Amino acid sequence: MKRILYFVVIGLAAFRLPAQPSSKDLKKHRLKVLESKTQNKAICSLDTLFCSGEPIASVRIIGRDSLGNVLEQSINGFGQQESLIQISRLEYVSRLEYVHKPGHLSYLFSFPALDLMCEMKSNSAQADVYETICKYGLIKAHTLDTLKVETFVILKGRVNLENLTTVKTVNDTVAPEKSFVVKRDILAELQFEGENILQNKIMIGSYQESTTESPSGILNKLSVYNALGALICSATETSPMSHEWRLLLYRDNKFISYTSTTGYDREDILKYLITQGYL
Secondary structure, eight states: OHHHHHHHHHHHHHHTOOSSOOHHHHHHHHHHHHHHHHTTOEEEETTEEEETTEEEEEEEEEEEOTTOOEEEEEEEOTTOOSEEEEEEEGGGOGGGTOOOOTTOEEEEEEEGGGTEEEEEEESSSOOOHHHHHHHTTOEETTEEOHHHHHHHHHHHTOOOTTOOSOEEBSSSEEOGGGOOOOOSOTTSOOEEETTEEEETTEEEEEEEEEEEEETTEEEEEEEEEETTOBEEEEEEESSTTOOEEEEEETTTTEEEEEEOOTTOHHHHHHHHHHHTTOO
16 A cells, blocks of 8 residues: 555656646646647646656746746756756846847746756747757756757857856866867877877877757767867757857857868868867
8 A cells, every 4th residue: 555655646746746636637637748749749737848748847937927928937857956947038037138029039048057058039929948848859868968958059059158167078177277278280280099189299189079969950069178188169060961060169158150161070170179279
């Protein structure tokens, strides 16, 4: 009997059901979840976010306007107090000095654990933030998918400018002043030994090539590290095989757009980082 009660309590906690929901509420909930599954949609029902019928996170509404529209909300892992994603309607966040354009919506997505944020704009009067979370695959196994989040942030092109104290490394963080550039002839030809980058036979850093999924398809990605192992740049194509890149530069937390030459994407991006003093 205790075992049965245990699973009942866990089930209710996972779905964050309100206390004693009415039969009418439960019927609406079941229909919405079925719609999410059959139509491959994102829905929020009984404080739970569903992607294609699968519960992936809990939703906590923090603020509404006088008409009941959600101004701020938190997406949390089940049973967790820490927010995975914080979402705010920008026209109501005066500290960002955002000028609202009638007929358009814009939301600020913040990822506290990663010290990153980006802006999602809509060309219509409605913007479905839940559909965005599911479409970009930001949450996987009830936690953030950091690679998908990074891709989302880079494509949207905004970063938390209040967090400039550290840069990311493979296993830890390194203060920016230690994110040094190796002394050598920066005009010398680049050489490669595996994933190590050399100039004048001196190792100046390393790189990793990978791909990531996006709503527009598979995107190429290049991660560049300095000689200390600090991640100094994440470069992601804006659309498949476009050779148009968005570079997130971790030393000063800024984005730049860059166009590479077909067949020389890696070399072009590395040369840009070298000439600009990042590598």
